[in-house]
Amino acid sequence: MQLYNSLSQRIEDFAVVNNTVRIYTCGVTPYDTTHLGHAFTYAVTDVLVRYLEYLGHNIEYVQNVTDIDDDILRKAGETGENWMELGNRWTTHFIKDMQHMNIRPPDHYPRATDVIPEIVTMVQQLIDGGVAYENNGNVYYSVEAWPEFGNLSHLDHDAMLPIANERGNKPDDTNKKDPLDFVLWQAKVGDEPAWESPWGMGRPGWHIECSTMSTMLLGETLDIHVGGGDLQFPHHECEIAQVEPLTGKPFVRVWMHVAMVEHEGEKMSKSLGNLIMMNELLEQVPIDVARIYLAWHHYREAWEYDEVEFKKATQLTEKLHQALTVKSAKSDVFDPTLHIRGFNDAMQNDLDTPAALKALGQFADEILVAAEDGQNVSQAQQELCRCGRVFGMDFGKDNAYPEVVEGWEKHLQRFEPVA
Numbered sequence: 001m002q003l004y005n006s007l008s009q010r011i012e013d014f015a016v017v018n019n020t021v022r023i024y025t026c027g028v029t030p031y032d033t034t035h036l037g038h039a040f041t042y043a044v045t046d047v048l049v050r051y052l053e054y055l056g057h058n059i060e061y062v063q064n065v066t067d068i069d070d071d072i073l074r075k076a077g078e079t080g081e082n083w084m085e086l087g088n089r090w091t092t093h094f095i096k097d098m099q100h101m102n103i104r105p106p107d108h109y110p111r112a113t114d115v116i117p118e119i120v121t122m123v124q125q126l127i128d129g130g131v132a133y134e135n136n137g138n139v140y141y142s143v144e145a146w147p148e149f150g151n152l153s154h155l156d157h158d159a160m161l162p163i164a165n166e167r168g169n170k171p172d173d174t175n176k177k178d179p180l181d182f183v184l185w186q187a188k189v190g191d192e193p194a195w196e197s198p199w200g201m202g203r204p205g206w207h208i209e210c211s212t213m214s215t216m217l218l219g220e221t222l223d224i225h226v227g228g229g230d231l232q233f234p235h236h237e238c239e240i241a242q243v244e245p246l247t248g249k250p251f252v253r254v255w256m257h258v259a260m261v262e263h264e265g266e267k268m269s270k271s272l273g274n275l276i277m278m279n280e281l282l283e284q285v286p287i288d289v290a291r292i293y294l295a296w297h298h299y300r301e302a303w304e305y306d307e308v309e310f311k312k313a314t315q316l317t318e319k320l321h322q323a324l325t326v327k328s329a330k331s332d333v334f335d336p337t338l339h340i341r342g343f344n345d346a347m348q349n350d351l352d353t354p355a356a357l358k359a360l361g362q363f364a365d366e367i368l369v370a371a372e373d374g375q376n377v378s379q380a381q382q383e384l385c386r387c388g389r390v391f392g393m394d395f396g397k398d399n400a401y402p403e404v405v406e407g408w409e410k411h412l413q414r415f416e417p418v419a
C-alpha cells in the first residue's frame, strides 16, 4: 500500500510489520458538538482501519479524549457547569455520533486525566534530557534544544511563531526563554483543577497529553498517526519533539493529515459559525449515503459541503443495493477478480476512495448485467459486500453494526454523568 507522508511530503510504500498496524488519531476536546469537519477525519480513519482489516492485518487503534484543556475550562467558566461534567456530556454526544455514523470504535479510548502520573514522568524525563525547563511552577519545552523542531511542518522559527500564536501559543509569557517554547505543565491559576507534580500543583499542556497516551499504549514508534490538517502545526510538531529526544527513534512512520471541510467558502470552524453538524447530516440521509458522500472526497483535498452531491451518493448507494440483492442464476459463474483488483488498486493508491467508489459502481453494473444474462453472481455479491463494508456501509438496514455499537458502549460507560 502507498500512503502520502506529511513528514517526507511524498507518497511512500507502507510496509506492514508483523501483520499489525498501530494507529493513533487525535480525538476531540469535548466542549461542543461534532461538526462535519471532525466527522470527516474520523470517517477517513475508519476507512483506513477497515481497509487494513479487509487486507487481513491486525489493528491496534487508539483515539484520545482531551478532557482537560483551556477550551473546556473556558466553556465551563462561561456556563457555570463543572468542567468534568461538561466534558463527559460532550464526549457522550461524540460517541453517539460515531455510533450513528457506524464508525469502528478505537481499541483504547484514554482521556488525558487518566494518565496524569505518566504525563508528569514524561515531563520530568524531558527536563532531565535537557530539552525542557521549569520556571515559576510551569514547565516549557525549549524549541532551541531540539533542532529538528519544524521538520514536520516544514517551517522555520519565524514562520512557525505567528501560526502558533493563532493557535493558542502565548508569546508574551515572561516565564519562557523563546516565544515559541510551548507549555508542558502549567501552574495552577485560581480555582482551576490541578494535580500534584514536582513543580507544584498544575495541569498538563495539550501536546504532551497525546505524546504520553500514544507511546504508553502503542509503543515508541507508531505506524500511522492521523489527524486534521490544522493539527500538523503546532500540535503534531510538538508531539514529535516530546517523544524523539527520549526514545532516539522515529515517533511515527507515516503522518496522515486530513483536509478541511469548507462551507460558505471558508473552513468549517466554531469561530466562524459556519458549521454543519453531524446529526443534521444524518437526519437528512441514511448512514450509507452519508458514508458514501464523505468517501467521495479524497482525504487530502479540501472540499465544500454541498447537498446536491447527496443525489450522486444516493444513486450509487441504490445501485450497490440492487447489485447485492439481484437474483443470481445457477449457470456460469461471474468472475469478480478484475473488479476486486480495481477496488484494491484505488485503495492502495494513497487511499483513493473516490476512485474506489467508482470501481464499486462499475462492479455493481457488471453484476446487474451478468445476472440479467443468467450468470451466477453470488460470489461477486459477497465480494462487493466486503468492499462496501470498508466504507462502513450497512446496505439499507440503516443501523450501525452490532460490534460498533457494543464497542463504543464499553467506552461510553466511563463518561457517565458525575452523580
Ligand SMILES: [Zn+2]
Residues within 6 Å of the ligand: 025, 026, 027, 210, 235
Ligand atoms: Zn493529538
